Each structure stands twice: as C-alpha cells, then as structure tokens.
Amino acid sequence: MSTWSNDELRRIAEADDLHISPFREDGKTYGTPTWIWSVAVGDALYVRAYNGRNSRWYQAALRQKAGRITAARMTKEVSFEPVEGPINARVDEAYRAKYRSSPYLAPMIGARARAATVKVVPRETRTFTEEKQP
Template sequence: MEPTLKHLSKEDIHKIAAADDFHIAPYREDGVTYGTPTWIWSVEVADQLYVRAYNGSKSRWHRAAMEQKAGKIVAAGMTRQVSFEPVAGEINERIDEAYRKKYKGSPYLDAMISKRATAATVRVK
C-alpha cells in the first residue's frame, strides 16, 4: 500500500497515539527508498505526534530521520508519508509526562524519558 502524501490530521494523530503499533521508516540516503520499518513508541501532546529513539541520537532510524527529514509511518492501520523535525526545549517535559501515562509499568519507560532518549525526540507531521 502506497503512503498517502499529506500531513497527519488531528484524527490520525489521536488514532496513532491511542495504538501501540507504530513503525517508522525514514528514507535511506537516496531519498527514495524507505529504510527498514522500526517499531517504536509514540505519544501525543497538544495534537502533535512525537517519538523518541530508545538508543538516542546514534540510533539508525533517528540519524536517517534527521538527515532525510521524511519517510513513512505505519500505525493504527494507516500508512502515511510524513516529515520529521527535531524537538528540544520545555515541550520535552510534557512529552515525558505523555510517555509516563501511556507506558506506565513498562520496564523500558525510564530509558524513554532519559536524557539520551530526550535528546532524540522527533515530531512526526
């Protein structure tokens, strides 16, 4: 299924954030071929969709997302072509809270709200 060429709607963001099946595939260096889809966590804050790299900014998908600025996601039964932008600043406190709420009880939560992962926060749009 080819991805839809549009930014995510608020409805899409709500559906994606409520699900736990988010796969990200930034473009490869050629800017045409998608990388291998990687399952990651996603959260919603103020009608925006955010993801973080568990292994920080050295993560392969994160490096590709920051270099290529675009790719596709597959989540909540949807495939979408999207763009990626880095996130920094106070919004990360709200993103931390969203991770705590959505993934409460997970043994991976502390890593996802660590400085390493926070430094690799990405807005998906």
C-alpha cells in the same frame, strides 16, 4: 504545513504499533521499518529513539527529514523535525501516561532518549491525475 486530523492523531496515540521508516540515502527508498513508541501532545505526534542520537533510524530521519510511518492500520508520508526545549517535559508526561507499566519507561524519559525526540508531521503528497486531451 499539514497537520494530523483529530481522528488520525487519536488512533495513532492509542495504538502501540508505530513503525518508522525514514528514507535511505537515495531519498526515495524507505528504510527498514523500526517499531518505536509514539505519543501525542496537543495536536502533534512525537517519537523518541531508545538508543538516543546513535540510533540508525534517528540519524536517517535527521539526514533525510522525511519518510513514512505505519500505525493504527494507516500508512502516512511524514516529515521529521528534531525538537528540544520545554516541549520535552510534556512529551515525558505523555510517555509516563501511555507506558506507565512498562519496564522501558525510565530509559525513554531519560537524557539519552530525550535528546533524540522527533516531531512527526504528516506530509502532503502530490497525486497526479491524467487529463483527457480534447
């Protein structure tokens, strides 16, 4: 499994411009980019769906388990992993710290959005190089 470099995670965590694009049903075409909030907790990146589990991007992320994000002038192929349990308290704290002055904070740490927490993991992509024939 891949992990974020310290620099990548720091840049994404500091940015307020994350767009998420889970794959469409064909598993190849990216969905329409959706602007969402993101936070870093430890060495991981987390996002939540404002509209909870009914959110289209969230449903696509669970079905397809992969897509890409664009943030901090980077585009990364990623995997999506739903999370629950004690990590949510730490994600709440990260949201409070990053978005403390936003009127949208309360819904993002509320039960609806909390139930739609996703860990975003960088995905290794294969690159093919052409080998020269003798």
